[in-house]
Amino acid sequence: MNLRDFEVFKTIAECGSFSKASEKLFIAQPSxxxxxxxxxxxLGVTLFDRSNRIFRLTDEGKLVYEKAITMLxxxxxxxxxxxxxxxxxxxxxxxxxPQIIGTFFFPKMAKAFTKKYKEVTLEIVEEGGLNVEKLVEKGEVDVAFVVIPTQSKELESHLIFEAPFVACLPKSHAFKNEQQxxxxxxxxxxxxxxxxxxxxxxxxxxxxxxxxxxxxxxxxTTQWDLLMALxxxxxxxAIIPSPLTEMYSQNVCVKQISSQYIPWKIGIVVKKNRYKTRALKAFLKIVSDVYKIE
Structure with missing residues (x-):
């Protein structure tokens, strides 16, 4: 029994068939x-239920799958x-x-980081904010800028910026002359x-x-410039964070929202209790310095 056996088992369980796992692993099905x-x-157990052409994990298989994920x-x-x-x-x-957050927050931080740590490469993973959270939670992304509070309880977050939402109306809107x-x-x-x-x-x-x-x-839409054009x-x-209007406020009416305060809170997140490499610690330190995190 070795790690490779558990990697193969995990892949088969996730693919749902030996044939799909064979294609993914480039290993023949008999092997x-x-x-x-x-x-x-x-292990002395049956891992897969192969009866009646149904392919699924047995109860023992489910337990081994959970342990395999943790072990790997x-x-x-x-x-x-x-x-x-x-x-x-x-x-x-x-x-x-996330596309919007990246435009406003990443360039300044990336410049400070790459100037000091030239041998650390930064790979950008662009997704919607909720998808980015899931990638951090799975360990597929090391760190992310997202709207907080996050939906996941598995993430550790630190606030770096806050601004209010505002209402954006067409120039011809009935409330064009209202202050709020x-x-x-x-x-x-x-x-x-x-x-x-x-x-x-x-x-x-x-x-x-x-x-x-x-x-x-x-x-x-996923495009904030398209949203403003519409x-x-x-x-x-549209109701959007006020910083967006600073770049695309021409030919629209921007109004403060009087009925409630809607905050756009941006934070830096990592997975809780995950080992932080020196590179990641250095990245978080730069973010802390640039955005004055207490």
């Missing part, structure tokens, strides 16, 4: 079958720790960046939201629920 038979014999992750982290004993800071970091508006005043309008993979979308929908209405969503072309209203 996979022999590996599983050998593992079952050594621990060995992965052990390898990282051993490679990181050297005091010289080098390596590779995957940084999760309540969200409920816009409940009859068409709304333009960010895609549901964006944490911003959840913030906006929750804010509308607080004022007892569900917005009529005419468009949703507002400019009188296709709906």
């Amino acid at each position: 996979l079958s022999k590996t599983i038979q050998k593992l079952e014999k050594k 992750q621990q060995m992965k982290e052990l390898k990282i720790e051993l490679e990181d004993i050297n005091e010289h800071i080098h390596g590779h970091l995957k940084v999760g960046l 508006i309540a969200l409920a005043q816009l409940k009859q309008d068409d709304w333009i939201l960010f895609d549901t993979s964006f944490a911003l979308s959840q913030v906006v929908l929750e804010s509308c629920r607080k004022e007892h209405f569900i917005p009529n969503i005419a468009y949703s 507002v400019r072309n009188e296709l709906g209203v």
Whole structure:
């Protein structure tokens, strides 16, 4: 019984068949079958239910699968720790960046980091905020900038920036001359939201629920410049973080929201209790210095 046996077993369980696992691992199906038979014999259990053409984990198989995930992750982290004993800071970091947040926060921090740590490469992983959280939780991304509070309890977060949401209306809107508006005043309008993979979308929908209405969503997008263009072309209203309006405020009406304070809170997140390489610690220190995290 060795780690490779458990890696093969985990892959078969996740693929749901020997044939798919064979393609993913580039190993012939007979060899996979022999590996599983050998593992079952050594453990004294049946790992897969193959009856009635149904392929699924047995109860014992489910337990072994959970333990295999933990064991393989621990060995992965052990390898990282051993490679990181050297005091010289080098390596590779995957940084999760939702599209909007990346534009505003990453360049300044990246410049400060790469100037000091030239032998650490930064790989940008661009996804919606909620997807980025999941990648950090799975250990597939080392660190990320996201909207907080996060939905995952497995993440450790630190606030680095906060700004209010504002309402963006077409120039011809009935409330164009108002200084401030309540969200409920816009409940009859068409709304333009960010895609549901964006944490911003959840913030906006929750804010509308607080004022007892569900917005009529005419468009949703992953592109904030497209969102502003849709507002400019009188296709709906939008509620967005105020920093976005500083770049694309032409030909739209920007109004403060009087009915509630909706904060855009940006934080840096890592997985709780995960080993932090020297490169990751250095990255977090730079973020702390740049954004004055207490």
